[in-house]
Amino acid sequence: MGFAPDDTERLARARADLRMGVPVVVAGAGVVLAAETLQPGRLALLRDMGAAVAITDWRARTLKVAAYDGDVARILIPTDAGPAWVQALANPADDLRSPMKGPLRALRDGSADLARAAIALCKSARLLPAAVVAPLDDPAAFAATHGLTVIDGFAARATDMSPLTGVVSARLPMSVSEAGRLHVFRPQDGGEEHYAVEIGQPDRARPVLARLHSACFTGDLLGSLKCDCGPQLRAALAQMGAEGHGVLLYLNQEGRGIGLANKMRAYALQDQGFDTVEANHRLGFHDDERDFRIGAAILRQMGFSAVRLLTNNPAKILRMEASGISVVERVPLKVGENAHNHAYLATKAAKSGHLL
Numbered sequence: 001m002g003f004a005p006d007d008t009e010r011l012a013r014a015r016a017d018l019r020m021g022v023p024v025v026v027a028g029a030g031v032v033l034a035a036e037t038l039q040p041g042r043l044a045l046l047r048d049m050g051a052a053v054a055i056t057d058w059r060a061r062t063l064k065v066a067a068y069d070g071d072v073a074r075i076l077i078p079t080d081a082g083p084a085w086v087q088a089l090a091n092p093a094d095d096l097r098s099p100m101k102g103p104l105r106a107l108r109d110g111s112a113d114l115a116r117a118a119i120a121l122c123k124s125a126r127l128l129p130a131a132v133v134a135p136l137d138d139p140a141a142f143a144a145t146h147g148l149t150v151i152d153g154f155a156a157r158a159t160d161m162s163p164l165t166g167v168v169s170a171r172l173p174m175s176v177s178e179a180g181r182l183h184v185f186r187p188q189d190g191g192e193e194h195y196a197v198e199i200g201q202p203d204r205a206r207p208v209l210a211r212l213h214s215a216c217f218t219g220d221l222l223g224s225l226k227c228d229c230g231p232q233l234r235a236a237l238a239q240m241g242a243e244g245h246g247v248l249l250y251l252n253q254e255g256r257g258i259g260l261a262n263k264m265r266a267y268a269l270q271d272q273g274f275d276t277v278e279a280n281h282r283l284g285f286h287d288d289e290r291d292f293r294i295g296a297a298i299l300r301q302m303g304f305s306a307v308r309l310l311t312n313n314p315a316k317i318l319r320m321e322a323s324g325i326s327v328v329e330r331v332p333l334k335v336g337e338n339a340h341n342h343a344y345l346a347t348k349a350a351k352s353g354h355l356l
């Protein structure tokens with residue numbers, strides 16, 4: 001291991017660059033700018049290089065433009081288009097107010113690999129999944145000239161889970177149990193850390209009462225009535241305290257993995273009448289962008305191999321089993337329903353397989 005950053009480390013730099021509006025070069029392919037953080041000068045430079053806007057098939061469906069590449073679409077940028085034109089393609093906030101964005105010309109020829117790498121990077125940077133992409137004859141020379149981060153396209157598109165390192169744990173007396181302990185786990189790719197709240201001394205040889213809780217800033221901290229996360233967090237910890245042992249994983253996967261800013265965009269779309277699944281799709285995301293392999297990896301690293309899982313979400317059970325964690329029992333966690341989140345919970349049951 002020399003001083004030079006490896007592929008994973010360069011990806012972490014690239015995420016930060018895109019969040020700042022700095023271009024990133026994909027080796028052997030071209031240059032990428034995140035649509036959400038576009039700056040006029042940099043767009044003009046790329047537009048003259050035959051740039052296109054890369055969006056997901058979900059966003060293409062909303063814009064009623066063909067996704068000839070299947071999972072992504074590449075929309076040619078008109079010579080007079082500025083950042084507002086690109087951002088209107090990426091952000092559905094104004095779709096209803098200004099529905100006509102066309103005519104939009106989707107590219108059919110050439111490779112979509114640069115577009116796929118760009119969208120994967122934007123998603124991992126918790127940005128809208130849309131980017132300006134321009135092919136380059138000599139990406140390495142372009143990057144050297146402009147001092148830009150170069151990433152490997154395969155690494156950017158990879159769906160591998162970053163290995164996690166247990167960084168520290170310490171005793172944490174809590175109202176639900178004085179025998180609390182908090183563990184911090186750090187992914188090697190520089191992404192968000194995740195936590196495990198261990199209550200008591202659960203026997204690693206027996207199934208542990210467990211909860212995979214996805215971070216929800218609005219629900220967990222602010223008492224939001226728009227979801228059931230806060231009551232679920234408190235009920236899960238209370239049950240573990242009452243039983244004397246358990247482990248709650250607090251996974252930093254806000255917004256079903258799209259990040260808080262995009263979740264609030266989804267909330268704004270829900271105020272326009274779309275449901276929680278439609279809102280994710282209009283933003284260009286899948287219904288659920290979370291990677292539950294992370295939860296399974298943390299449980300394994302803590303020495304657990306079987307759980308009694310507090311959840312109403314069968315997908316979590318399937319992913320635990322697929323990742324080598326045996327779910328011996330599903331423990332229902334129906335709490336916190338109210339007039340504000342009834343439709344949200346009903347949509348998750350109707351469209352995402354949740355158990356009422």
Ligand SMILES: Nc1nc2c(ncn2[C@@H]2O[C@H](COP(=O)(O)OP(=O)(O)OP(=O)(O)O)[C@@H](O)[C@H]2O)c(=O)[nH]1
Pocket residue numbers: 212213214215216217226227228229232253254255256257258263266267276280310311312313316333
């Ligand atoms: N994108 C999006 N995310 C939401 C919305 N409402 C809540 N969330 C997120 O959904 C996740 C809910 O987490 P969980 O309650 O652990 O997941 P779940 O899939 O509902 O499964 P169980 O609660 O285990 O039954 C959190 O990351 C919230 O931030 C929404 O309207 N849109």
Ligand SMILES: [Zn+2]
Pocket residue numbers: 216218219220227228229230
């Ligand atoms: Zn929530």
